[in-house]
Amino acid sequence: MRRFLSLTLCAAAACAGEPAIPNGSMTEGGDTPTGWSETYTMKGRVVVARDTEVFASAPASLRLESLAGEAVGNVNAFISDASGTFTVSGKVRSQGLKRTVVAMMGFDQTWQMKQWVDLYETKADVDWTSFSKPVSIDPAVKHVKLCLMIEGDGKAWIDDVEVKR
Numbered sequence: 001m002r003r004f005l006s007l008t009l010c011a012a013a014a015c016a017g018e019p020a021i022p023n024g025s026m027t028e029g030g031d032t033p034t035g036w037s038e039t040y041t042m043k044g045r046v047v048v049a050r051d052t053e054v055f056a057s058a059p060a061s062l063r064l065e066s067l068a069g070e071a072v073g074n075v076n077a078f079i080s081d082a083s084g085t086f087t088v089s090g091k092v093r094s095q096g097l098k099r100t101v102v103a104m105m106g107f108d109q110t111w112q113m114k115q116w117v118d119l120y121e122t123k124a125d126v127d128w129t130s131f132s133k134p135v136s137i138d139p140a141v142k143h144v145k146l147c148l149m150i151e152g153d154g155k156a157w158i159d160d161v162e163v164k165r
């Protein structure tokens with residue numbers, strides 16, 4: 001019985017660890033949500049903000065927008081203890097963009113990208129829309145990030161991001 005219990009506990013929590021994402025409600029922060037300040041730009045300029053006027057849940061959401069015309073870029077946050085299979089959910093809003101994507105990116109020990117999983121995509125304006133998708137992490141993946149990517153001239157918002165086994 002003791003052996004069974006320890007194996008069960010190990011499988012449930014102690015060995016695998018629970019995946020977590022910081023500040024998924026975007027509640028914490030100032031000008032930018034805590035844990036969500038890193039942007040990556042492929043074209044033009046994008047800027048991230050903590051939006052206290054447009055949100056799915058008070059007091060704030062994350063807004064990513066193009067600056068001065070067409071842009072392609074993303075904002076991303078680490079998912080800690082990301083291994084095995086878990087579900088990523090959240091809410092997205094989009095305005096004026098050609099494409100808005102939420103995706104999970106997996107990198108190996110040397111930061112080579114090994115995995116990309118689309119969680120949500122829209123090419124039209126949408127009011128707050130929920131997404132929820134299971135992801136299975138490749139065994140070679142050591143670092144996992146969630147990203148909100150925009151393409152075009154406009155704004156997208158994300159809020160209430162959760163990761164759960």
Ligand SMILES: [Ca+2]
Pocket residue numbers: 025026027055056057058059060061159160
């Ligand atoms: Ca919120």
